[in-house]
Each structure stands twice: as structure tokens, then as C-alpha cells.
Amino acid sequence: MKLSPFNIKAILSLSLLIILFSNPIFGQKIKKVKAKITEPLTDNITVAEFKQNLLLKAQIQALADEFGTNIASGSDLKIDNSGTDMITLNSSLVKGEWVKTVQVNYTWFLQEQTPYLSCEVEGKGRAITTQKVPIEVELLSCNQQSNCETKQFKENQSLYTTVNSAQEGYINIYMREEDQVYRLFPYSSTSNNEELITKIQSDKKYLFFDSKKASEFNGLTSRDVDELRLSTMGKDRLFNRLYIIYSKTPIQKPVLTTQNGIKTISPEKFQEWITESKTANTTFQDQIIYFSIEQ
The missing domain is CATH 2.60.40.2550 (Immunoglobulin-like)
Known part of the structure; x- marks a missing residue:
């Protein structure tokens, strides 16, 4: 620079x-959270973008697993590869806040000649109680x-x-x-x-x-x-x-x-x-x- x-x-x-x-929160118990997301690498995205998106999805999934979501009963939290808008929407529906990343592991593998990447993240989160x-x-x-x-x-x-x-x-x-x-x-x-x-x-x-x-x-x-x-x-x-x-x-x-x-x-x-x-x-x-x- x-x-x-x-x-x-x-x-x-x-x-x-x-x-x-992120959302403001105070006085909530911090809990250990973790999740793993696996997706195929697509042609319309760089490896750096792909890894960043996958990490965000894994964080969202970890929070959803621990604290739940605001989606109506009977619905599932959809985390797909459709882009930024979907990630933004889903993070706003999660009832938890990501506080700290402890560890991130990426694993590449081939399946039917298609490269796949697994992202496993461990961190700390807490429930959201204030808007x-x-x-x-x-x-x-x-x-x-x-x-x-x-x-x-x-x-x-x-x-x-x-x-x-x-x-x-x-x-x-x-x-x-x-x-x-x-x-x-x-x-x-x-x-x-x-x-x-x-x-x-x-x-x-x-x-x-x-x-x-x-x-x-x-x-x-x-x-x-x-x-x-x-x-x-x-x-x-x-x-x-x-x-x-x-x-x-x-x-x-x-x-x-x-x-x-x-x-x-x-x-x-x-x-x-x-x-x-x-x-x-x-x-x-x-x-x-x-x-x-x-x-």
C-alpha cells in the first residue's frame, strides 16, 4: 500500500x-459451535471467493444448529450456492451471533471428476435476544x-x-x-x-x-x-x-x-x-x- x-x-x-x-448482544452465554459444509467448485467463481462463501455458510449452519432460526416451523434453512443475497438472507434469519473463529479446515477431493471442497469450522457463538x-x-x-x-x-x-x-x-x-x-x-x-x-x-x-x-x-x-x-x-x-x-x-x-x-x-x-x-x-x-x- x-x-x-x-x-x-x-x-x-x-x-x-x-x-x-452481526447483531448486538449482551450477557448471553457463549457456546462452542461447529459445522461442516461440502460443495462442488463451479466455473463462475474463483477459488478464493468459493472458500470465503463456504466458510460463511459453515458459520451460518453452525449458528442455526445451535440456536435455531426464525424460519417458520416445518421449513429448513436453505444454504445453497446461489450467491451473496442468499447468504445475507440466511444470516439474518439465524438466532445466533458469531463471536470468534477458533479453527477452520479445508479439504479438497474429487468425485466423478468434479472437485469438491469441505469446510469445517469451529468457533464460539451466542444467542441473539435484541434487535x-x-x-x-x-x-x-x-x-x-x-x-x-x-x-x-x-x-x-x-x-x-x-x-x-x-x-x-x-x-x-x-x-x-x-x-x-x-x-x-x-x-x-x-x-x-x-x-x-x-x-x-x-x-x-x-x-x-x-x-x-x-x-x-x-x-x-x-x-x-x-x-x-x-x-x-x-x-x-x-x-x-x-x-x-x-x-x-x-x-x-x-x-x-x-x-x-x-x-x-x-x-x-x-x-x-x-x-x-x-x-x-x-x-x-x-x-x-x-x-x-x-x-
Whole structure:
């Protein structure tokens, strides 16, 4: 990753799919959960995408087995290979929340000349007893919100994100890129007044990473905004994930370090922070957003 000296533009590699996967919960007993999903590899998906989808399905299945679903009696939880929308729908019907991944094992095998992959996941989860705050998120390749929503980006395209919450609260945005997690909002130059800057009103669509929209945020100027431009960094295709963090109360950030002018944290410590925040804060919730970038 290369950043400008003034931290106004960040060249970042990002990735595919949008999946809402978490709800706030507090005081629930954490239980060990596990599941195994096996599917054939199809021609219209990369191995990386296939493995990620299979892991998400296995996590959903593990939660459904332990905590049940909101599907009417007599119905089954359908987890198939039809894509992101099905995964999103099914995760919202599960009565449990994934807290921590303990172990993941993948096994390839051939059956009638067709490659199959088994994903076996073990983790920790807990029951959902409180309703999450509805939050709408869009990913855009331009700042014209009506016609450039996308989940697959091209080399050198810009990234914008919109967030619209049903209730007022506070927003942070992080991105995981391979073995590093970057905090994208609050912006890199806004170390002071973060509580003021990150507060959003209800039923208002906010556009992030656009300097022209800085005035919509408390205490921000156009110079504070990091505008993001995407790159595969010389590879054919890259996959990353974005985390939209929401809380009704001010978000207590993790310990961060500065790398090339941007705040970072290791994936392990980031996951620990997510888990601890969900335990301590009844309103803390996150949305995980997957992207791809191609040459």
C-alpha cells in the first residue's frame, strides 16, 4: 500500500460481496459451535471467493444448529450456492451471533471428476435476544449516488461508501487487507474530536471518502477527508473486506499504530476488539463488506 505524504489519497486494495453478519448482544452465554459444509467448485467463481462463501455458510449452519432460526416451523434453512443475497438472507434469519473463529479446515477431493471442497469450522457463538439497528450501506465507484453502486471494482477506480442508519449513533470504518487492518474513518488526520466527528443522525444518508461532503460531518473540513483510489497492486485480482462499525454510544477505539500516516491494527487484535466491544456494549454491531478489484 502506498499513501500520499499528506494522507489525502490512499491507494488501497479492496474486494467482493456485501454480507451483513452481526447483531448486538449482551450477557448471553457463549457456546462452542461447529459445522461442516461440502460443495462442488463451479466455473463462475474463483477459488478464493468459493472458500470465503463456504466458510460463511459453515458459520451460518453452525449458528442455526445451535440456536435455531426464525424460519417458520416445518421449513429448513436453505444454504445453497446461489450467491451473496442468499447468504445475507440466511444470516439474518439465524438466532445466533458469531463471536470468534477458533479453527477452520479445508479439504479438497474429487468425485466423478468434479472437485469438491469441505469446510469445517469451529468457533464460539451466542444467542441473539435484541434487535439490531437497521443500517443501509452502499458501495460506490463515483460520488454520484444514483448510478454507480457496485461490488466489483476496476484498477484505479475511486471508492465511496454511503451509510444510512434508522437511529442516531456513531460510525467507524475499518478495512482488512491481507495481514493488516486499516482504520479508514475517522480519517487519518482527525485524531482529535473523534466522538464529535463520528456521530451521525438518523434517516440521513452520509457519503464517506468524498471531500465535497466534509461539511455533513461535525468538525470536518475538506482537507481532513481521505479520498480512496483502488489498485490491485500488480495482481490480476484482489479480495479484501470492509467493516462498518455502529454503536448508539461513542465507540471506544482499540490501540492503533501509525503506518505510512494511517492508523493500523493486526487482524488478531482487531478481532479481539470486536469481541470485547460486543460483550461490553449492548449496541455495538458490525457489517462486513467484501469487495473485489480487477485489472
